[in-house]
Amino acid sequence: MKYVAALVFLVALQGCATAPVEPWDKDLLSEEKMTFGSDAIQKSYEQHTYFSKEATSGGSGFSGGGCGCN
Amino acid sequence: MQLKPKTIKKIKSSLALATTVLLTGVSQGHAQDTQIADAPPPSATKWTGAIANLYYSETDRVTAIEPVINLNAEFSGERKWSNKLVVDTLTGASHNGAVMSRNPQTFTSPSGSSNYTIAPGNVTLDPTFKDTRIALSSSWSQPLGENYEWSVGGNGSKEYDFTSLSVNSSISKNLNNKNTKLSLGVSGEFDSINPVGGAPVGLATMSPTKPTLGTTESKQVFDLLLGWTQVMSRSWIVQLNYNLGHSSGYMNDPYKFTSEVVAPGAGNAGDPTGTYFYDKRPDSRTKHALFIDSKYHLGGWGIVGTSYRYFFDDWGVTSHTADISYHVPISSRWYVEPSFRYYIQNKADFYRYFQVQGQSLPQEMSSDYRLGDMTAMTIGLEFGRKLDSYGKEISFRAQLYTQQGDSSPSEAYGFLTSQDLYPKLTAVIGQVIYKF
Numbered sequence: 001m002k003y004v005a006a007l008v009f010l011v012a013l014q015g016c017a018t019a020p021v022e023p024w025d026k027d028l029l030s031e032e033k034m035t036f037g038s039d040a041i042q043k044s045y046e047q048h049t050y051f052s053k054e055a056t057s058g059g060s061g062f063s064g065g066g067c068g069c070n
Numbered sequence: 071m072q073l074k075p076k077t078i079k080k081i082k083s084s085l086a087l088a089t090t091v092l093l094t095g096v097s098q099g100h101a102q103d104t105q106i107a108d109a110p111p112p113s114a115t116k117w118t119g120a121i122a123n124l125y126y127s128e129t130d131r132v133t134a135i136e137p138v139i140n141l142n143a144e145f146s147g148e149r150k151w152s153n154k155l156v157v158d159t160l161t162g163a164s165h166n167g168a169v170m171s172r173n174p175q176t177f178t179s180p181s182g183s184s185n186y187t188i189a190p191g192n193v194t195l196d197p198t199f200k201d202t203r204i205a206l207s208s209s210w211s212q213p214l215g216e217n218y219e220w221s222v223g224g225n226g227s228k229e230y231d232f233t234s235l236s237v238n239s240s241i242s243k244n245l246n247n248k249n250t251k252l253s254l255g256v257s258g259e260f261d262s263i264n265p266v267g268g269a270p271v272g273l274a275t276m277s278p279t280k281p282t283l284g285t286t287e288s289k290q291v292f293d294l295l296l297g298w299t300q301v302m303s304r305s306w307i308v309q310l311n312y313n314l315g316h317s318s319g320y321m322n323d324p325y326k327f328t329s330e331v332v333a334p335g336a337g338n339a340g341d342p343t344g345t346y347f348y349d350k351r352p353d354s355r356t357k358h359a360l361f362i363d364s365k366y367h368l369g370g371w372g373i374v375g376t377s378y379r380y381f382f383d384d385w386g387v388t389s390h391t392a393d394i395s396y397h398v399p400i401s402s403r404w405y406v407e408p409s410f411r412y413y414i415q416n417k418a419d420f421y422r423y424f425q426v427q428g429q430s431l432p433q434e435m436s437s438d439y440r441l442g443d444m445t446a447m448t449i450g451l452e453f454g455r456k457l458d459s460y461g462k463e464i465s466f467r468a469q470l471y472t473q474q475g476d477s478s479p480s481e482a483y484g485f486l487t488s489q490d491l492y493p494k495l496t497a498v499i500g501q502v503i504y505k506f
Contacts (some may be wrong), residue, residue, distance in 0.1 A: 020246050020247045020249045020301075021247075021249055021301050021303065021304055022247070023247070023248075025304045026301075026304070027304075028304060028305050028367040028369075029301060029304070029305075029307060029367075031367070031373075032461065033365070033373050033397050034307060034365050034367055034373060035307075035365075036299065036307075036309050036363060036365070040140075041120050041122050041138055041140060041503055042467070042501070042503065044138075044154075044156075045122075045124045045136065045138075045501060048136070048158075049126060049471070049499070050413075053440060053446070053471075053473065053495070054389070054413060054415060054440060054444075054446065054473075055385075055387045055389065055415055055418065055440055055441050056359070056379070056381040056387070056389040056391065056413075056415065057315075057357075057359075058293065058313040058315055058357065058359045058381075059311055059313045059359035059360070059361030059379045059381065060311060060361050060363065060377075060379070061255075061295065061311075
């Protein structure tokens with residue numbers, strides 16, 4: 001059931017996309033804060049903190065090694 | 071004025087050439103604030119990086135300081151080599167899993183060579199918690215043909231009782247005029263665990279001469295990551311990821327245990343008996359995470375970032391994580407970015423607050439608060455200043471993290487009802503990052 005929901009969501013999301021954006025219209029998208037991964041250090045701090053304090057991990061990229069977080 | 075098709079075509083090709091230098095982000099995963107006139111020649115190696123520090127401090131519990139050095143080299147042909155060194159020092163006291171009591175409780179330290187006593191009504195924290203971790207990671211990424219990119223990386227970390235080595239690799243494809251990126255990544259992690267005093271046999275009772283499994287245990291973790299990044303419009307970009315993970319091996323926490331409490335009906339029902347059972351978890355775990363991330367540009371009004379993750383695994387844990395941030399430029403150099411994160415988790419099947427004396431032991435049992443029913447919130451505020459036009463920047467962030475669960479669960483009875491069975495956790499977090 002969860003997988004069906006995910007698939008439906010995927011298809012719906014693709015439907016939301018408008019016509020392809022041309023390279024000369026990517027002025028806003030080229031800003032650093034508009035990219036995924038621009039705040040890599042911040043994200044790795046957050047991942048480490050939440051991995052150590054909660055039961056959930058993953059989803060947004062490889063965490064880059066484990067820790068014996070007790 | 072209507073433009074003729076031929077004119078449109080000429081303008082298209084000229085602009086496409088001119089904007090190639092500015093094109094980043096969607097395909098590369100990093101953007102540079104470049105000015106064409108001052109950009110270095112394409113063949114020169116570009117060095118970037120960051121120096122950062124994190125200060126994390128829980129009220130009465132753990133304090134961590136984590137400096138990071140990151141160094142990246144970008145070579146011609148969009149080839150990139152990234153490196154990171156992390157040092158993590160931890161001190162303070164960590165919750166050991168036992169319930170609070172109206173009587174003093176004495177626990178054996180992990181080494182077995184000493185005891186510590188928790189006063190009545192105090193949270194059961196192990197004060198011998200101390201560790202230093204060093205981690206090194208390195209990765210290489212480069213284009214593969216016209217539409218593909220490939221990366222490979224490795225990580226190693228070492229702390230007093232834990233060593234980890236991992237490798238990862240991913241491939242991604244750009245489609246649809248670089249408006250769509252599909253990626254596939256895999257990673258393998260190999261951990262070696264050497265707990266202080268040896269790994270206790272799960273469900274054995276705490277004592278200075280606890281039975282141990284042997285001095286070194288191991289764990290393997292494999293992950294698969296499928297990603298889809300889509301430019302939705304001129305102002306909006308979305309990423310959807312699915313992560314499948316499987317761990318197996320030694321999954322217990324060697325330093326946590328569950329309290330045995332006096333059965334209902336007795337005069338001191340609910341009081342700890344003085345017996346504690348070591349943590350015992352399944353020897354494998356399969357987890358799934360579905361993650362969606364969105365960034366929306368509001369023109370001069372800043373950028374709104376939102377994300378949501380749904381997680382579930384075969385331990386019975388399910389969780390929802392929602393995050394929002396609002397990046398606001400307040401001048402040409404300064405910005406401010408408030409953020410908020412909300413997290414809610416349902417407990418693992420084998421999580422319990424205590425074990426009732428006389429009842430048979432389950433096959434698996436853990437009182438690690440991190441596996442319990444809980445909600446957590448983080449509020450944060452970041453200030454940053456651009457130092458030049460090439461990405462040099464300094465930022466400061468302060469956050470408050472609170473975590474709480476059910477302090478009076480329905481299972482509580484007798485003297486347990488007057489104790490806080492899930493003490494609240496509060497932490498302040500400070501972070502400074504200098505990017506160059």
